[in-house]
Amino acid sequence: MSEDNLPLKKSVLNLSPAVHGGLVRKNAQKHGIGESEILDFSASLNPLGTPFEYCGNEFNMDEMLKQALEKIHHYPDNRYLEFRKAASRFLIESDTTYENIVPGNGSSEIIRLVAESVLYHGDRVIIPEPTFSEYEIQCRIFGAEIINTHQDDIFSISDEILEDARIIFVCNPNNPTGKLISRNKLEKLAERCEQKKTLLFIDEAFSELSDPRQSMVNVAIENDYVFVLRSLTKSFAIPGIRMGFGVATQRMAEGLNNSRLSWNLGSVPDTVATELLNMDSGYNNSYFIRSRQLIEEERNYLIERLSNVRGFKPLDSSVNYILVDIEDFLMDSSELSRRLASRGILIRDCSSFRELGNSYIRIAVRPREENEKLIQAIGDVLTGWGREQAREELKHTIETIAEGGSLGRTTCEYYPCHFEDQDCIFCFCPFYPCEDERTGGKMVDRSSGGKIWSCQDCHIIHDKEVAQKILDIFMNEGDNEENLRSAWRRVMEPLL
Structure with a gap:
């Protein structure tokens, strides 16, 4: 009807x-x-x-x-x-x-x-x-x-x-x-x-x-x-x-x-x-x-x-x-x-x-205790968003390279965000947040309260040789969680 x-x-x-x-x-x-x-x-x-x-x-x-x-x-x-x-x-x-x-x-x-x-x-x-x-x-x-x-x-x-x-x-x-x-x-x-x-x-x-x-x-x-x-x-x-x-x-x-x-x-x-x-x-x-x-x-x-x-x-x-x-x-x-x-x-x-x-x-x-939990949850959401962005960026990077595209980002408004001639294959670090202070990264006070992982002083992922090794692993073996951990062990750990 x-x-x-x-x-x-x-x-x-x-x-x-x-x-x-x-x-x-x-x-x-x-x-x-x-x-x-x-x-x-x-x-x-x-x-x-x-x-x-x-x-x-x-x-x-x-x-x-x-x-x-x-x-x-x-x-x-x-x-x-x-x-x-x-x-x-x-x-x-x-x-x-x-x-x-x-x-x-x-x-x-x-x-x-x-x-x-x-x-x-x-x-x-x-x-x-x-x-x-x-x-x-x-x-x-x-x-x-x-x-x-x-x-x-x-x-x-x-x-x-x-x-x-x-x-x-x-x-x-x-x-x-x-x-x-x-x-x-x-x-x-x-x-x-x-x-x-x-x-x-x-x-x-x-x-x-x-x-x-x-x-x-x-x-x-x-x-x-x-x-x-x-x-x-x-x-x-x-x-x-x-x-x-x-x-x-x-x-x-x-x-x-x-x-x-x-x-x-x-x-x-x-x-x-x-x-x-x-x-x-x-x-x-x-x-x-x-x-x-x-x-x-x-x-x-x-x-x-x-x-x-x-x-x-x-x-x-x-x-x-x-x-x-x-x-x-x-x-x-x-x-x-x-x-x-x-x-x-x-x-x-x-x-x-x-x-x-x-x-x-x-x-x-x-009440105060609940308000603090809200602020903490907003920070956790931001951290999770950063992790997702890194995964999406990795997927985009692999697809672009596979199609023969270029990943030069020297026209980026933030370039160079770390040092001159940095490699920008990975705009978002695929390991974020690694929470390993040997990289130069560290936990910092979040402006809204609590702590958040900062990569500001970590430059490793923007080294041309390092970026290429990590990309090769993902291109040849896939970008799943297991290979992500493998890339960390095989490329990052020896440098730390």
Whole structure:
């Protein structure tokens, strides 16, 4: 049966699934690594860990689960009054009440609820890029037309374009750039949206981990054209329990609560979220104060270390992840992500974000020990890349000679990289990294930390006679690993 015969809307048939980080199980299965052995820098979770780990006996997961399981024989109370009251108390510096709260099964469900409740087929939606892909996915399901603009241009959108749109999405702090927009700027945009009858949807999923003072919650409870989304899974580092909430005026919240799915929170997320949201001092609890301190400390550390990797340009961030420009790096985002994943390190390949292409990666801020392992893994990837380049160069050399070609490289921009009249048959040493200091090579401090093998003071492979002997072995006997070791024993060892 062709797609044309399916009883699905065209807007659904043309969708591509959103791409997210946090694919621990998928990568564990793909690379044959235990899930517990993988370090995940692709999902931006609170690096302090869960409140269950930090707050001692204040929060007991076993007790929460026991309470939740006692409720599984009954339908949840669709009003979710305890949850909504706890959410309003969590927002300590606002005048929010439970009547302003819309509970949801994580960010994506709430985004879909708003899109479904606001959009008509053919409506226009403004989405600044790059940003979270779920906004576009959820709006397209309901037949919306997407207007993309750059993040830096959202405050200069013309009145005509703004008035013609039903929703404008703003992620603050932005995912993936980490930029935080001040509340003052957003208040001015909110005034324009109210005048033009355009809903300003503000995603504050990372607010507790950045600067909660910039939140627009107090505006949302007074302005029918402002909706604020809060996600709890990232702030509390428990993405496996889907929970979040929206904040709106009482009229808006009532309408959304009436139209949301019945029982959209099961007993476990309802119970756990309610307990966590009831923590003393809300988002100014010592747990979040320490979280923000740790994020700043480790973010600064990571930015410094990543800046020392040649070709890495980490961008300023106000939250627990860093966008890194790798346009001048030796490999693109997809290849680097794949190589690191094979070593049990997950980073976010940003090629799925509009405007970023293969030139950016996003790295979550993690505890110091894990951050150091990431830096070490990047160095190991570079070493492995050098070894592969040497093998590829050897293969190219053999094929060129076999076809009667010339390997003169005196026109190379780096010639001579070691000494005048050097032989350049082997641009990349086929023995790299030999790690034999008798050659003149040595382990040196890597700019990003740790050690790396340097061939700078080894000239042996560029001696004409040595290069020819090694080439003869590969030409006559093949370029496999056994002959590589044989060439080392027969040619290199006697010289050392």
